[in-house]
Amino acid sequence: MPSVNSFKVQKRLDYKAPEFTALDIELTFNLADEYTVVRSQAHYKRLTADRKAPLRLDGEDLELKEVQLNGMSCQSRIEQGCLVIENVPDEFELTIENVISPAANSTLMGLYKSGTTYCTQCEPEGFRRITYFLDRPDVLAKYKVTIIAPEYGCSVMLSNGNLVAEGEKNGRRYTVWEDPFPKPSYLFALVAGTFDIIKDSFKTKSGRNVSLELYVDRGAYNRGLWAMESIKQAMAWDEKRFNLEYDLDNFKVVAVDFFNQGAMENKSLNIFNSIYVLTDKDTGTDSNFYNVQGVIGHEYFHNWTGDRxxxxxxxxxxxxxxxxxxxxxxxxxxxxxxxxxxxxxxxxxxxxxxxxxxxxxxxxxxxxxxxxxxxxxxxxxxxxxxxxxxxxxxxxxxxxxxxxxxxxxxxxxxxxxxxxxxxxxxxxxxxxxxxxxxxxxxQDGTPNVDASWTYSEDGRQLTLNLKQHTAPTKHQQIKEPFEIPLRTSFLNAKGQQVIPPELPCDGIILLNEPEQSFTFNVPDKQTIPVLLRDFSAPVKLNASYSDEELVHLAGCCDDPFIKMDSATTLIKRWCSANAAKVKAGGQAAQPQAVLEALSLVLEDKSVDPQLCAMMVETPSISAMMQYADKIDLDALQVLHETLEQAAARGLKPKFEALYAARKRGAYHYSVKEAGGRAISNLALSMLAVALKAEGKVSEADDLVLRHFNEADNLTDRLTAMRTAVHHELPSADKIAGSFKEQCQGDPLVYDNYFRTIASAPVESVVYRVRKLMREDENFELENPNRVRALVGTLVNSNPCAFHKKDGTGYVLLVDVVRALNAVNEQMAAKLLGPVLSFRRFDPERQELMRECLQQIRAIPDLSRSVFEKVEAALKDQ
Missing domain, CATH: 1.10.390.10 (Neutral Protease Domain 2)
Incomplete structure (x- = not known):
């Protein structure tokens, strides 16, 4: 079992500039599943005045074959994971040959196999799993890469930069790539496999034609078309908004199925988790279209803010x-x-x-x-x-x-x-x-801002009193005041905006002291401040609005965040007022003010339908867990059900009208149409809740089943399946079975089935998740997407099931972390979040989670990623 001192703590203030740098490096890969030979020839230069300093190169899980200094064999040793070479000149060529096994590399860091495809992930420290090198971001070198592989299975061989040569030799194909821009090792990329290729081009504002290539699995050509369109949108947007033009002759994106993250911005060769590339109406939801567009943009924008x-x-x-x-x-x-x-x-x-x-x-x-x-x-x-x-x-x-x-x-x-x-x-x-x-x-932690206000006797002056406080954290007991920009406006009783002359023209009030007051001339005492518009700072605001004022803001304010936050604040107050009553076995009062606010939002025709759906949807229990420092999960479960039923029944006529007005016809993704589907699908779910609460289970079931059968797109089918499964309608098994049959052979779509089962707020969900892990042939523990869809959904998005007092959720977590720790420590560590803050829960759950963490802590050969999180949780006071 690792000790507290087993793993080295790295500190920011310990940074030291590199003693050597690499000016350029030539890499040659002879690819084979179990025995890939990597040969590197790097030009190194000493940067330090200490001529006795040895060269230390990072390396991990490498089989070293040969080291040559300026063409001659030289002495070297392995020390603390580094290849150390003494007595090197100030400038020299170093040749290293080593062997790696991509097929055995389940960490998905370095060079590994994603199904039948060779690919790399080098950020942050994966390059050291490929060859010995100065694997740190402040060493920038120019790369030339030769890839050699049998043509069968590797008809496509890619690396960063421009293709400068290709051909055949001794029965094997080769390609040579050269990147003219110096880059750190974490931006190196290699891909080799067989793909369908989507080709297009983009003409930059200076008139250069950039070749665009998108590589997807065979048969997935049409599912990559939206991603290609998104690339062109991103390139055009960056030119227009920030005057940033692409700098190479080609831009390549590859989609792979085995990937720990969402995507990686390797210079000119972005590698993506396939979930953020592949989508169409039958295999992707509106959210998938939106996310593909956003993630494509994110990785492309790294070309300047991250790569250059x-x-x-x-x-x-x-x-x-x-x-x-x-x-x-x-x-x-x-x-x-x-x-x-x-x-x-x-x-x-x-x-x-x-x-x-x-x-x-x-x-x-x-x-x-x-x-x-x-x-x-x-x-x-x-x-x-x-x-x-x-x-x-x-x-x-x-x-x-x-x-x-x-x-x-x-x-x-x-x-x-x-x-x-x-x-x-x-x-x-x-x-x-x-x-x-x-x-x-x-400074870490979340600042809390308290806001109150008073009026002069004649009501013509409003004095706004602001206080900020940030609670102490483990490493910082004393917090200094933040500089907090509060975007502010004023609203009168008619819902009209008022602009006092004292308010800065940009509407920004700067809170930079523990306490400050600001005075404004206003028409009357019915004029109230609207604070933190557009969520202008990441703070928790506690403002002294009355419930009536919050309803007014939800209905009349033109700022979407203020509308949503006003309704959320009413929900928080209702939860706080009723938690003790519910805990004692009583019934919560009706959330009348909440319903008034939601009704006004639904009636506001100026609100985008998708925005309306986001505002009106009942907050998840995971979101409600953030309403208070201490979590009473049993009370929250009752309050959530009460709130959802009250909203569904109290606003039922509005939901009926919204569902009746839904647009029918062939699917097309656009912001407008996605908004229409969002509000009509919310209406469907809420009508099912209302009908079931009224005892009309058969009517609810017919409605949902009809919606599923009539759907011509995944967004609508998935809504129907979730509604049926989550509310345990009679047709739930029939719909889920039909969905499974429709998406067999398509893992990304099948993940939606996993997510639906794992997020269902039903008694047997932990048992069902374990059964699917054991028996469903679509589940692979080695594939991060499958783990995220099934186990990750249960752990992160189904708190009542995961945190059941019988402890079965925690037992499952220990088993999965134990299995993943040996094959993919990153995925193991990512599942730990919900048990790290165990001290926020009731004593019974605290003890169960503490035991869970202690069992994980005792796993033999515990990885650094898991150890760091578990140790932090158990030591935290």
């Missing part, structure tokens, strides 16, 4: 990921729906990220120490980081932000940068002091 300018060290990860996430959110806002994209991003922050802030794995946007870097590809780094970038954009405005970004990209082009470098560029173009703002990067 990379990271000095991995503690700067948010530099590329938060900036690129902000850019992909803006892309989706411009080409899809700004309001829907924004609310999606806000929901991630207010559920997953706030939960991470409150967990033992809480960390700043720029972490100070890590054990396993893969654990910090987190919602804090990506999504909270994107909110920090958005605040910079808010404070500077569009023009200054674009100037700052242009300065950053020109100043650090072709080099490795830091978060400080980026912020300094923003400071230079704006003349703004970012000293206090940097606390968003250095």
């Amino acid at each position: 300018v990379t990271l000095r060290d991995w503690f700067q990860l948010s530099l590329k990921e938060s900036l690129t996430t902000f850019r992909d959110q803006e892309f989706s806002s411009d080409v899809a729906s700004r309001a829907v994209t924004r609310l999606n991003a806000i929901n991630v922050i207010r559920t997953a990220q706030f939960a991470e802030d409150a967990s033992p794995m809480s960390h700043p946007v720029r972490p100070e120490e890590v054990v396993e870097m893969n654990n910090f590809y987190s919602v804090t780094i990506y999504d909270k980081g994107a909110e920090v970038i958005r605040m910079i954009h808010t404070l500077l405005g569009e023009d200054k932000f674009k100037q700052g970004l242009a300065l950053y990209l020109s100043r650090f082009d072709g080099s490795a940068a830091t978060i400080d470098d980026f912020v300094q560029c923003m400071a230079e173009v704006s003349g703004r002091d970012f000293t206090q703002f940097m606390r968003w990067y250095t």
Whole structure:
């Protein structure tokens, strides 16, 4: 069993510049499943004045065959996972030959087999599983790559950059690729296999023609067409919005089935999890279309914010990921729906990220120490980081932000940068002091903002009183005040916006002290402040609105976030007021104010239908778990059911009208049509709830079964299946069986069946998940998509089933983590989130989760990824 000191803690302040750099490297791969020979020839140069410093090259799970220095054999040794060579000159050529086994590499890091395809994943530290090298992001080299393989099974062989040669030799095919841009090792990529190829082109604003190639599994050509369209949209958008043009003659995307992440931005050769490439009306939902477009954009935008300018060290990860996430959110806002994209991003922050802030794995946007870097590809780094970038954009405005970004990209082009470098560029173009703002990067935790207001006797002056407080966290007992931009407006009793002369023209109030007050001239005491418009800062706002004022905001405010948040706040208050009563066995009061707010949202014709569906849908229990510091799961389950039934029955006439008005006809994906389906499918689900609550189970069943049978697209079929299964309607097994039969042979579509079963709030779900793992031939423990769909859904999205007091969910988790720890530690670690914050639960569940974590802690040869999280949870006080 690993000890506390088994794994080295890496600290940001321990960063040291490299003693050597690689100027260029030539790689030759002789591909074979079990015995791939890798030959590297690298040109190294000493950077340090210490001429006695040895060369230390990173390596992991490599079979070393030969080392030559300037063409001659040389002495070397393996020490702490590094190849060490003493007495090297200041500049030299080093040739290394080693052997790896892609077929045996179940970690999906380095070079591995995805089904029949060879592919790579090198970020953050996977290149060291390919050959010995300076595997760190601040070493940038030019790459030339030769791939040799039998033509059978490898008709396509790709790497970064431009194809400079290809042919046959000794019965084997070869291709040679050269990338003119220096890059760190984590951006290296190789793919070899057999594919259908979708070809297109894009003409840049300067007139260059860029060849576009999308590689998908045989038979999946049509399912890749939307992804190709998304590539062209992303390229055009980046030119128009940020004046950033693509820089090579070709851009390639490959879809693979075995992938730990969503996608990888390797220079000119992006490798994608197939779920973010393949979609059409029969195999993808509206959400799939939206996500494919967004993820394609994200990885393409990395070409500048990540590839051309990379990271000095991995503690700067948010530099590329938060900036690129902000850019992909803006892309989706411009080409899809700004309001829907924004609310999606806000929901991630207010559920997953706030939960991470409150967990033992809480960390700043720029972490100070890590054990396993893969654990910090987190919602804090990506999504909270994107909110920090958005605040910079808010404070500077569009023009200054674009100037700052242009300065950053020109100043650090072709080099490795830091978060400080980026912020300094923003400071230079704006003349703004970012000293206090940097606390968003250095302090973890979620700031709480309390807001109250008073009126003068004549009602003509409103004094807004603001307080901020951030609770202590494990590594930071004292929190300094953040600089919090609160986008603000005022609303009168008629629902009209009021603009006091004291309000800055951009509507931004800056809260940068523990307590501040602001005074505004207003027409009367019925005028109220509208605070945190567009969720202008990632904070928890506690404002002293009355219930009537919240209903007014939900119905009249023009800001989508304020409308949604007002309804959510009413739900929180209702839960808080009724939790004790429910816990004692009583009945909760009717959520009258909530229903009034939701009714007004449904009546507001100016609200986009998809937005309306997002606002009116009953919050998940996972979301409701974030309403309080302590989680009473049993009470929440009752409150959730009560709220859903009250909304379904109280608003039933409106849902009937919405469902009756649904558009029929051939499926087409567009923002407008997706919105129509979203609201009509919500209406279907709520009508089923209402009818079942009224005892009309047969009527509910007929409605859902008819919807399933009439559906001509996956979005509608999936809604019907989920509704039938989750509400245990008589036709549930029939619909689920039909769905299974329709999608046999298509794992990505079949994953929807796994997700539906695993998310069902029914008694037997843990047993059913275990049975599917054991008996369903479509489940593969080695495939991350299957694990996420079945086990990940149960663990992360079905809290009442996973946290059942019989402990069966925790036993399942221990078994799965034990199995995954030996084959794919990243996936094992990703399943741990729901048990890390066990101290928030009731004593009985706390003890069960503590025992679960202790059993995981005792697994022999526990991986670093799992160890770090379990240790943090058990030590957390």
